[in-house]
Amino acid sequence: MDSHPGSLGSVPQIDPRASVFDAATAVRPAADGGLTADLDPGWDVGPGILNGGYLLAVTARAALAGSPHPHPVAVSASFLRATAPGPVTLTVLPGTAGRTVAHSSVVLAGAAGPTLTAQVTTAALTDERPLYSACPPPAATPVEHCLPATDDGTHAHPMPEVGLRTRVHTRLDPETAGWVRGEPSSDPVVRAWVRLADGREPDPLALLLFADVLPPTGWATGRFGWAPTVQLQALVRAVPAPGWCLVEARAGEVAGGWLDEDYRIWDATGRLVAQSRQLARTPRA
């Protein structure tokens, strides 16, 4: 259908000099006919814990290697346990592959066994304009007036030094970052502009990374602590334009030890390009 290198069983050969993101998400054929990846410790969100969006991108690359279609359009992953850096295997179970969509199931396993299982749907996204769009981008603060999500000495709340923030430039909208100044909000909403630190422009794989890239929404309300993802669905709706993406996450319901986080992602032209929803555990007090 197109010139995508990963068609019909071949594995895309990625030049590791091209992009830190591409190198860190690359998958290679394994001796047993499966796929392997070497997960990069630089994408962590805590000691030995890799970011969920990073894992979605690796998982999608594995599915694309066996798909006739070039783009991940839907990825639903169960996070069985935290995934550590280092070598992993990716086992792709083909589902159906038609002219429009292909489905597969992917199991990502480290030395101690599976840590993530996913349903991946691939297809070819087009640049058709939307027939209907209910979610225009919010009136966000321009990126040059936003706040870094790394600790620059001005933050009331110390930002944890995690690898993810060195790999993804994250500029927090001050409108939803009162917590940075020690002034939490009653609304569990976090908004930021993001782009890859290596200069690579966004694409559907990067949108999977961005689908879980923000600090937990609880931070906006002054409840610091991690909210481990239990299950996450990311939908990619269009190929993004070059430049910064605007990402907004909001919790809908917090009850009984659970919360949901809804992400919307718009590209530099203001087009909705991805959505995600995750069920997570509330942080331990």
Place this chain on the structure above:
Amino acid sequence: MDSHPGSLGSVPQIDPRASVFDAATAVRPAADGGLTADLDPGWDVGPGILNGGYLLAVTARAALAGSPHPHPVAVSASFLRATAPGPVTLTVLPGTAGRTVAHSSVVLAGAAGPTLTAQVTTAALTDERPLYSACPPPAATPVEHCLPATDDGTHAHPMPEVGLRTRVHTRLDPETAGWVRGEPSSDPVVRAWVRLADGREPDPLALLLFADVLPPTGWATGRFGWAPTVQLQALVRAVPAPGWCLVEARAGEVAGGWLDEDYRIWDATGRLVAQSRQLARTPRA
């Protein structure tokens, strides 16, 4: 952790006299150690095509049979192809099972092979009140002033006679049912009160059914035709109170042959009890 009969590998034995829904979603041990179900033709949404929510409920029952926890809290399913009535096998691949959550992958296969694959997360829902809730129920028309979703001779648009509507009482809110009177809206939103026709009260399994129970949102805008589900994630957030559930579905973005439908479900007390989001193909013109 509780008295749920489906703990640690046992298969819940359901009395088929108890409820049409329970009988139609029952799973039984198969000779090869897996599970089977006999899919009931009465839950169709078109000739030989079963409703997606019905299939989610069957899939969740298979996962619960091998889980120490009583409730499905997250189910993400890829719809590989339409699923027809009749005998199917359900293969459950265990993920991890901890004190709080358990994960598994389920493959539902008919005579021609797999038709649905899913990630299922199980846990024990509590009746703790929400700490935060961003989604109060909309001001819906009282159920006694709503419209039947079966053809009673008063509808401008003939309602298709499908089994699902005989199994689930569906009362369309006139505020989002102008299309029934031949007056479509510009908003792809459908809202209805639903409950099982057999009189069984809602529970987390019934909420999975309700997570895909409404007519396609395109119908609200006068675009009739089916929007086949490609991938769907349903989250169950609380055990629902007895009585009618209010279900609202809205499309967020329609572009390039794809649309998303977001469902929210509130119980009779107005509590948010479930959410779902599906990626679907737009109806063929």
